[in-house]
Amino acid sequence: MSQIEFINITKQYGNFKALDNISFTINNGEFIFLVGPSGAGKSTIIKLLIREELSDAGEILFNGKNIKEFTQKEMPDLRRKIGVVFQDFKLLNSKNVFENVSIALEVVNSSETEIKSIVPNVLNLVGLTDKILSFPKQLSGGERQRLCIARALAHEPDVLIADEATGNIDPDASQEILDLLGKINSLGTTVIMATHDERMVDQMKKRVLRLDKGSIISDKKGGKYRE
Amino acid sequence: MTSTFLLLGVFINIVVFSQTALKYLENQAQITIFFKDEFTEEKIKTYQSELHNDPRIMDVSYVSKEDALRIFREMNKDEPILLENISASVLPASLEVKTKDITQLKNISEEFIQKEGVEDVQFFEDVIQRFSVWSRTVYIIGFILVLVFLIVSYSVVVSTIRTSINNRGEELSIMKLVGASDEYVKKPFIYQGVFFGVLSSFIASIIVFLLDLTADKLKIFSDGLSLGFIPGFFISPLIFSLILCFVLILSGFLLGLLGSTTAIKKYLQS
Ligand SMILES: Nc1ncnc2c1ncn2[C@@H]1O[C@H](COP(=O)(O)OP(=O)(O)OP(=O)(O)O)[C@@H](O)[C@H]1O
Ligand SMILES: [Mg+2]
Numbered sequence: 476m477s478q479i480e481f482i483n484i485t486k487q488y489g490n491f492k493a494l495d496n497i498s499f500t501i502n503n504g505e506f507i508f509l510v511g512p513s514g515a516g517k518s519t520i521i522k523l524l525i526r527e528e529l530s531d532a533g534e535i536l537f538n539g540k541n542i543k544e545f546t547q548k549e550m551p552d553l554r555r556k557i558g559v560v561f562q563d564f565k566l567l568n569s570k571n572v573f574e575n576v577s578i579a580l581e582v583v584n585s586s587e588t589e590i591k592s593i594v595p596n597v598l599n600l601v602g603l604t605d606k607i608l609s610f611p612k613q614l615s616g617g618e619r620q621r622l623c624i625a626r627a628l629a630h631e632p633d634v635l636i637a638d639e640a641t642g643n644i645d646p647d648a649s650q651e652i653l654d655l656l657g658k659i660n661s662l663g664t665t666v667i668m669a670t671h672d673e674r675m676v677d678q679m680k681k682r683v684l685r686l687d688k689g690s691i692i693s694d695k696k697g698g699k700y701r702e
Numbered sequence: 703m704t705s706t707f708l709l710l711g712v713f714i715n716i717v718v719f720s721q722t723a724l725k726y727l728e729n730q731a732q733i734t735i736f737f738k739d740e741f742t743e744e745k746i747k748t749y750q751s752e753l754h755n756d757p758r759i760m761d762v763s764y765v766s767k768e769d770a771l772r773i774f775r776e777m778n779k780d781e782p783i784l785l786e787n788i789s790a791s792v793l794p795a796s797l798e799v800k801t802k803d804i805t806q807l808k809n810i811s812e813e814f815i816q817k818e819g820v821e822d823v824q825f826f827e828d829v830i831q832r833f834s835v836w837s838r839t840v841y842i843i844g845f846i847l848v849l850v851f852l853i854v855s856y857s858v859v860v861s862t863i864r865t866s867i868n869n870r871g872e873e874l875s876i877m878k879l880v881g882a883s884d885e886y887v888k889k890p891f892i893y894q895g896v897f898f899g900v901l902s903s904f905i906a907s908i909i910v911f912l913l914d915l916t917a918d919k920l921k922i923f924s925d926g927l928s929l930g931f932i933p934g935f936f937i938s939p940l941i942f943s944l945i946l947c948f949v950l951i952l953s954g955f956l957l958g959l960l961g962s963t964t965a966i967k968k969y970l971q972s
Contacts, residue, residue, distance in 0.1 A: 527879060547884055555881040565876045582882030630881060 476539050478503045478634065478665055479524065484533035486519055486689075493519045495689040496533070501667065503633075506660045508676050509669040510700055511686035517669035518562055520686075521636050525557050526550065555583065558627030562638040562669070564619050566611040572598065572622055573607045579629040597625040601655060617648030624655065634665040639672070649675060673700040706851035707906030707950050713844035714946055715910065719917075720837040733799040733811055733825040741819030743795065749817070750797055758810065761800040767793050794821060852957070859898060859961025863891050867969050874969075884970050892962045899958020900951060907947035914943035 477500035486494040494516045501507055509517045522528040523535060526542055535542045537553060545553050566575050576594045585593075598604050601621040611619055620639075627635055637656060639649075653675050660666040670676065676683060676699065683698030684691060737746055746764060753762040765773070770793040778784050801807055811823045867874065874887055918939045 525879065551881045551883045551886075554879060559879070561879075565879060567873055567876060569873075578877065579880040582877050582880060582886050584886070626880060 477501060477536075478505075478538060480534075480536040480539075481520070481523075482534045482536070484523065484530050484535060486516075486523060486528065487531050492689050494523075494530075497686075497689070497691050498533075499684060499691060499694060501665060504660070504663055504665055506657070506666045506679070506681040507668070508679070508681060508683045508698075509667065509686065510671070510676060510683055511692075513671075514688075515686040516689045517686060518638050519689075521559060521638050521667075521669065524636070525554055525559060551583065555630040556632055557634045557636060558630060558632035560620060560623040560627050560635070560637040560639075564611070564623050566619060566622060568611050571608050571610050572603055572614075575611065575622060576626045576629055579626050583630070593629055597628045600628065601625045602651070615648070617645070617652065620648075620652060621655070624652070628659070632664065634667065635659055636667045637669070639668065639670040646674070653679070676700040704902040704905045706848075706855040707903040707954055708909055709844075709851050710848050710953070711906055711910035711946060711950050712913070713848050714949075715914065716844060717837075717841055718942065720833075720840065724834055724837060732801055732807055733814075733823060735797045735799065735814050735820055736794040736822045736824070737796065737819050738821045739791070739794070741795075745819060746795060746797065753797070753799060758801055758806045759799060760802045763798050765796045765798060767791065767795050770795065855902075855957060856961050859895050859958055860965045862898065863895050863962045863965035864969070866894065867891060867965065887970070888963075888966045891966045892959065895962025895965070896955055896958040899954040899956070899961070901954075903950045903954025903957075906954075907950045910950065911943050911947050914939055914946075918943075 479501040481497060481499050483496050483498055484494055485492065485496050497516075497520075509520065511517060519528070523530050524537070524542070526545070529543070537556075542553060567578065570578065573594055576597060577590050580590045580593060595604065595607075598607060601624050603618060603621055603625060606614065606618060611622070614622065620637075624635070624637065635656070637652070649672055656666050656668060657679070680697045682694070682696045683700070685693045685698075735749075743764075743766065750762050750764055753759050767790040771788065771790040774788060774793060775785060799810065801810060807825045811825045814820055815823045874882075877887060
């Protein structure tokens with residue numbers, strides 16, 4: 476059974492089709508890039524998967540279960556199993572680095588001790604230990620992205636999705652993030668990364684799903700950004 | 703908010719006070735039948751036992767000329783000149799009648815005015831009826847006011863909670879995206895609403911309690927308060943006041959709970 480399955484998914488915003496009848500599957504432990512020009516529908520796929528938005532047609536299965544059938548009570552569970560690094564980060568500017576991660580644990584009523592052990596752990600993993608008391612506004616783009624990764628990892632998700640911000644990170648910073656995602660993937664977590672970074676995609680030689688205007692134009696193992 | 707509960711408290715107080723007053727009035731002799739001098743005590747007593755068996759009558763008591771004099775002296779003890787010229791013989795003997803139902807007053811009076819030996823019949827129908835009409839009006843106005851204020855307070859709770867939800871809208875949606883359950887998101891707002899309701903009703907309770915305490919100190923209701931719907935039941939004003947405060951705080955709690963639940967439900971649905 477595939478971990479994630481999109482079956483004939485269409486998503487419309489008004490009359491505009493952001494996704495037009497797309498189907499694909501992702502298996503447990505895969506590393507996959509979502510590429511394509513701005514507006515191709517990459518973020519939309521992610522929003523549908525965590526049910527931030529609902530599709531207009533088609534089915535999305537997570538571990539074989541239709542996500543439309545998740546009840547209000549089961550929804551938090553879905554979102555804990557899928558950690559997302561949002562394109563717009565969705566950090567709380569009034570909270571510091573530590574609190575931005577701990578909130579993911581607080582909302583599931585984790586104990587003080589769990590929070591005190593997990594948060595420093597994930598912050599250490601993403602290399603933000605010395606920024607623990609900084610606020611998001613005081614962080615660089617790359618640091619903010621790493622903070623988001625830390626928050627997404629707090630629940631030890633089965634799937635980590637990184638929706639990369641476009642062009643605001645320097646090459647060194649993105650290399651670091653890529654290494655980090657590779658490391659997480661090697662520990663068994665499925666990683667999905669939406670990106671515009673051609674060099675990064677070509678270097679990794681992983682599966683590449685190319686989108687354009689809401690349709691899949693290619694899906695290749697060991698693929699490249701172009702072609 | 704506080705004013706709603708204050709109003710509610712004062713209103714309930716007024717209802718109970720006026721009912722107590724009404725009961726008190728009803729318990730006074732409502733009909734007094736005066737007899738001619740030549741009509742003997744024995745004959746009066748036959749009327750009395752007749753009335754005693756009448757199902758409409760609650761109580762009858764005989765007031766002899768001597769009793770009347772004693773009462774008259776008591777009432778006018780500050781005016782010795784008036785008292786000098788009075789003797790038992792000039793005062794009429796009478797029967798004091800209490801009916802079970804004040805609407806019967808007129809019938810009974812009319813029956814008696816025609817009977818032999820009756821000089822005059824007086825009854826307080828007007829006073830009692832006017833008072834009961836007046837208190838009913840107060841109930842209705844008070845009830846409407848309380849209702850209006852309840853609705854207003856409810857909307858205040860709903861809109862206050864909604865404002866604070868909107869202020870934290872981004873935070874809430876982020877919390878949900880990182881796995882917060884609806885319950886988790888709801889909780890602080892429900893607490894806020896309940897706190898708001900309980901606090902305002904608590905303030906109102908204190909004021910109402912102080913008012914009642916003053917009433918108690920002034921010994922306005924020495925017999926205790928009567929609750930109209932439980933006949934013959936009297937309760938000490940202070941205990942009543944405590945119960946009232948409890949009721950107020952409970953309604954504050956419920957109003958806060960209901961208002962905040964509604965507000966957050968609307969948010970979670972959208
Ligand atoms: N809430 C919305 N309302 C209307 N249109 C939307 C909305 N969200 C996305 N769209 C449109 O859907 C299309 C796909 O958007 P999406 O965010 O998936 O693109 P993307 O591939 O992530 O682009 P980028 O690389 O710039 O992040 C875009 O044309 C966008 O304008
Ligand atoms: Mg995007």
